[in-house]
Amino acid sequence: MALVFGAEIPFVDHCAIEEVGLFEGRTRLRMKLGPQHMNNIGIAHGGAICTLLDVAMGTAGRTYAGRPVMTLDMQVAFLSPGRAGVLTGEGRVVRGGRSILFCEAEVRDEAGELVAKSSGVFKPVK
Structure with a gap:
């Protein structure tokens, strides 16, 4: 099993x-x-894209909080289809405190086109 952050x-x-990269409050x-x-229509499933967004925000939250986080709320906007190839997700903490973090993430295709974006609320846990 691989370690992710x-x-x-x-x-x-x-x-x-x-x-791919790890920075304080950004992944x-x-x-x-x-x-x-x-x-079934040959594009990336919305659930796969949501997972990439959630993990991008969650790992950004982990780097900020220095401990695991759990998702409390997540909003997603799908903007274009994710086609074959590699999708890149970038997450960041927009505002953070000791008990709650506000994060955002984007997923882009290989051409740099925005596929989806999200915002979420995360809680650091022990």
Whole structure:
């Protein structure tokens, strides 16, 4: 099992999400799309994109808080289809405190086109 920003997350392994960069309060991930990520019309399934967004925000929150976080709320806007290739997710903490973090994330395709964006609220946990 791979470590993603110091955490063992089996579902992240299952989704083939890889870390690319780590900065305080910011993260960059990628997911190489395979058949398991696609829906019945041949584009990335919304759930796969949501997972990439959630993990991008959550790992940004983890770097900010210095401990695990859990998602309390998440809003997603799908802007264009995710086609075959690699999707890149970037997450960031917009505002953080000791008990709650506000985060945002974006997913882009290989051409740099914005596929989806999200905002979320996260709670640091022990």
